[in-house]
Amino acid sequence: MFEWGPIMLAMGILIFGVAGAAFLTWWERRLLGFWQDRYGPNRIGPFGVGQVVADMIKLLLKDDWVPPFADRMVFVFAPTAIVVAMMMGFAVVPFSPGIQIIDVNIGLLFFLGMTSLAVYSVLLGGLASNNKYALLGGLRSASQMVSYEVFMGLSLMGIVMMTGSFSLVEIVKAQENVWFCFSQALGLIVFVIAGIAESHRLPFDLPEAEHELTAGFHTEYGGMKFAMFMLGEYLGLMLISAMIVTLFFGGWMGPSLIIFEINWLPPVAWFTIKIIFVINFFVLLRAAIPRPRYDQLMSLGWKVMLPITLFNLVITGAVLLWLQEGGL
Amino acid sequence: MQLAQREVKPSILKLLNDEFGNEVFLSQKCTDKIPTIWVPRQHVLQVLGSLRPHFCMLYDLFAIDERTREHRQDQPDADYTVVYQLLSMRRNEDLRLKVGLSASHLMLPSIVKIWPNANWYEREVWDMFGISFEGHPSLFRILLPPTWEGHALRKDHPARATEMGEFKMDSERVAKEQEALRFRPEDWGLTSEGEDNEYMFLNLGPNHPSVHGVFRIALQLDGEVIINSVPDIGYHHRGAEKMGERQTWHTYIPYTDRIDYLAGVMNNLAYIQTVELLAGIKVPERAKVIRIMLAELFRISSHLVFYGTFVQDVGQMSPVFYMFADRERLFGIIEAITGGRMHPAWFRIGGVAQDLPNGWDKLILDFIDSMPARLDEWDKMAMQNKVLKDRTVGIGVYTEKEALDWGVTGPGLRATGNDWDVRKKRPYGGYDQFDFEVPTANGGDCYDRAVLRIEEMRESIKIIRQCVENMPGGHYKSEHRSTTPPPKERTMTDIETLIHHFLNVSWGPVIPHGEASVMIEATKGINSYHLISDNGTNAYRTRIRTPSFAHLQQIPLISRGLLIPDLIAIIASIDFVMADVDR
Numbered sequence: 001m002f003e004w005g006p007i008m009l010a011m012g013i014l015i016f017g018v019a020g021a022a023f024l025t026w027w028e029r030r031l032l033g034f035w036q037d038r039y040g041p042n043r044i045g046p047f048g049v050g051q052v053v054a055d056m057i058k059l060l061l062k063d064d065w066v067p068p069f070a071d072r073m074v075f076v077f078a079p080t081a082i083v084v085a086m087m088m089g090f091a092v093v094p095f096s097p098g099i100q101i102i103d104v105n106i107g108l109l110f111f112l113g114m115t116s117l118a119v120y121s122v123l124l125g126g127l128a129s130n131n132k133y134a135l136l137g138g139l140r141s142a143s144q145m146v147s148y149e150v151f152m153g154l155s156l157m158g159i160v161m162m163t164g165s166f167s168l169v170e171i172v173k174a175q176e177n178v179w180f181c182f183s184q185a186l187g188l189i190v191f192v193i194a195g196i197a198e199s200h201r202l203p204f205d206l207p208e209a210e211h212e213l214t215a216g217f218h219t220e221y222g223g224m225k226f227a228m229f230m231l232g233e234y235l236g237l238m239l240i241s242a243m244i245v246t247l248f249f250g251g252w253m254g255p256s257l258i259i260f261e262i263n264w265l266p267p268v269a270w271f272t273i274k275i276i277f278v279i280n281f282f283v284l285l286r287a288a289i290p291r292p293r294y295d296q297l298m299s300l301g302w303k304v305m306l307p308i309t310l311f312n313l314v315i316t317g318a319v320l321l322w323l324q325e326g327g328l
Numbered sequence: 329m330q331l332a333q334r335e336v337k338p339s340i341l342k343l344l345n346d347e348f349g350n351e352v353f354l355s356q357k358c359t360d361k362i363p364t365i366w367v368p369r370q371h372v373l374q375v376l377g378s379l380r381p382h383f384c385m386l387y388d389l390f391a392i393d394e395r396t397r398e399h400r401q402d403q404p405d406a407d408y409t410v411v412y413q414l415l416s417m418r419r420n421e422d423l424r425l426k427v428g429l430s431a432s433h434l435m436l437p438s439i440v441k442i443w444p445n446a447n448w449y450e451r452e453v454w455d456m457f458g459i460s461f462e463g464h465p466s467l468f469r470i471l472l473p474p475t476w477e478g479h480a481l482r483k484d485h486p487a488r489a490t491e492m493g494e495f496k497m498d499s500e501r502v503a504k505e506q507e508a509l510r511f512r513p514e515d516w517g518l519t520s521e522g523e524d525n526e527y528m529f530l531n532l533g534p535n536h537p538s539v540h541g542v543f544r545i546a547l548q549l550d551g552e553v554i555i556n557s558v559p560d561i562g563y564h565h566r567g568a569e570k571m572g573e574r575q576t577w578h579t580y581i582p583y584t585d586r587i588d589y590l591a592g593v594m595n596n597l598a599y600i601q602t603v604e605l606l607a608g609i610k611v612p613e614r615a616k617v618i619r620i621m622l623a624e625l626f627r628i629s630s631h632l633v634f635y636g637t638f639v640q641d642v643g644q645m646s647p648v649f650y651m652f653a654d655r656e657r658l659f660g661i662i663e664a665i666t667g668g669r670m671h672p673a674w675f676r677i678g679g680v681a682q683d684l685p686n687g688w689d690k691l692i693l694d695f696i697d698s699m700p701a702r703l704d705e706w707d708k709m710a711m712q713n714k715v716l717k718d719r720t721v722g723i724g725v726y727t728e729k730e731a732l733d734w735g736v737t738g739p740g741l742r743a744t745g746n747d748w749d750v751r752k753k754r755p756y757g758g759y760d761q762f763d764f765e766v767p768t769a770n771g772g773d774c775y776d777r778a779v780l781r782i783e784e785m786r787e788s789i790k791i792i793r794q795c796v797e798n799m800p801g802g803h804y805k806s807e808h809r810s811t812t813p814p815p816k817e818r819t820m821t822d823i824e825t826l827i828h829h830f831l832n833v834s835w836g837p838v839i840p841h842g843e844a845s846v847m848i849e850a851t852k853g854i855n856s857y858h859l860i861s862d863n864g865t866n867a868y869r870t871r872i873r874t875p876s877f878a879h880l881q882q883i884p885l886i887s888r889g890l891l892i893p894d895l896i897a898i899i900a901s902i903d904f905v906m907a908d909v910d911r
Contacts, residue, residue, distance in 0.1 A: 036649040132530050202645060211538040211641045212893050290715045291643025293893045
């Protein structure tokens, strides 16, 4: 008999993802407004939440325009790639026991693969626009993402070593006693920084860098195609946050200490609360930190992040071996 | 009018006379007592060359159309005059050189090789007067569009659109204008191919988020590395100098507000002090202190905009909102006092427009009491941020000598260790009564330029506090006949009062003939208005020397070999206003 359950679940997560991303545009603006001593959108609906709908209507009704000098096929394809890749990434996220589209045994690798695919979107968008600012943005994003991919993957290997599995469910279960944010603190720092770089948000928004490249890779985009890039960016933000929660903050589990566990909320609620915290943290970073220069970002990656990651790997391995040998 | 009496040190004139003989030079008496000598055309290059070691800066270079001027008996015959104003900081001395030209032969040797900043000034003279400069590397229009016909500041060029005939933008014209806009690297002195690679040209501006208005730079790029750059200005040109020849002395005041549009009444000050000097008006003490207080409030306002946008251009998103919020509080005070916000046009010839309102001191004290703590907070948030330091320290460096060569003044100059501040060196309008410091730095980079402006805000706060504590009583406006019409109630009883009142209100005052310019330390550097009166109700020639014009010219020099983000940091740290550049 045909199983409807997973289909419904997939549809649910899809809708949740898109709606969440749309909601985030409003949430981020309100939060930035709060930190910057101003209001942010507060006119439409209660607390201005209707702004989301207004923006959506505006973007949908805009002329679907492709510049005559652009490479038409690639230009139209590029924004969809990021949305598809990010949505696919959600397939392996364990929202709670039982709420997960698929629990593959290489879940972590699948996630890394999907975020890597998103690079194509930015790169192709930049190249296909046939605009010099877009080209510079595309080039920046290509090298930035390729570099940060390396540490992003490596920073998670400590967790894999400790868990002995690439499955995200296994990783969450392995944090029953202590969350990995304590034992893998270095990995967490590197992963957060690489995550911002991957989702190219300020302070690492060099592919866009509106003060330098006007709008970078999406200079020529407007209307729905622009909205797709934005959707992809916010989906990416949610995905990275979900992964940080899953990998380092015990996923769906309530705060647990070794002796007692707080679980007076359903697992999904814990998961959501944690995600919101992480997202707010990302918004705060955006509000607070200036943008480094392109070459500084690269040297930070290769000269600081890579050694930290490797050091973390060595230490984790050594400790694991030592424990295996019987420890004290 | 407090203007330090500066006699010509005999050494300079003696030097010139020894070298070229007495008969060559003719001295002209200007109202501002700046020594002014007429030099025959054939000697210009040698004279300026031999003056070069004594004068560190070519302060200004402009021309005058003399053809309809009546009161110039003590001057040699000339259809056009080119004026070179030199500044020596070491001796605190000016020298004005004038060269007369006949309409049939409008040609002079270029002095770009002597003072590099003559480049743009000579282009401007060519653009506005059609005087060409032999040996100039790129003599084409700078402010007006390339397709413009005629030279706008000549007296026979119309000043209003209604005098110019119908304007038609037909397809032929569109094609012509489009063609004129086409970018050809050769025309800009750029090469498109290197030894083994082809360069990319990037047109940054005139509409770009970080060029602070309509400023354009053509960049020659190798990857993101800037090989060469050519700034292009003129997109904000409104013909302010031409309008000065049409508006009365009084009605020109609101135009000055819009020259450096962030500095409000500070612009009025430069203009009005010059007019007062020409008319011999003595300003009451109270008016002087009110003027200084307002000017310093606007210095803070302008520096707040600089601070916010500088940090924002380096990529920090939030600070600009805090700074604009404080600027808003400041505008509240300005509004309470003047009724206007950005452009109050509130200073008047001989004083200010109104007396201070009740309770003004409390408003200002509230503001200046809270500001230092807020500046400290922002310092922690922005200036001490490691990323911001990495982006700006050691970027866009120039030395004191380079700064002087290119006519850089204000905080941009003081960041190289030079402490030249007009308020200290030539106290004008009563600044000698105040106790304040002139901050300097030694790095000459983007970071130091920003730090200096923040320190200047603190100094301005000190000055404003002294104003509030020592505000003198008395009139807010001089009782001079050119500034204040006779009492209205007496106009109905005697004909003499009626006529004077009528003329003063309808035509405005007549300012006695003469020439003068008074430097002020504006928010961005030294600003002055060179005004020529021909015994009229308006200026015969209004020359506005603005600091931003000089500052933009040296961008290619300091941005070579850097990356695009560095260029953005440099642009942000220069703190220019395009209206101040183009006028």
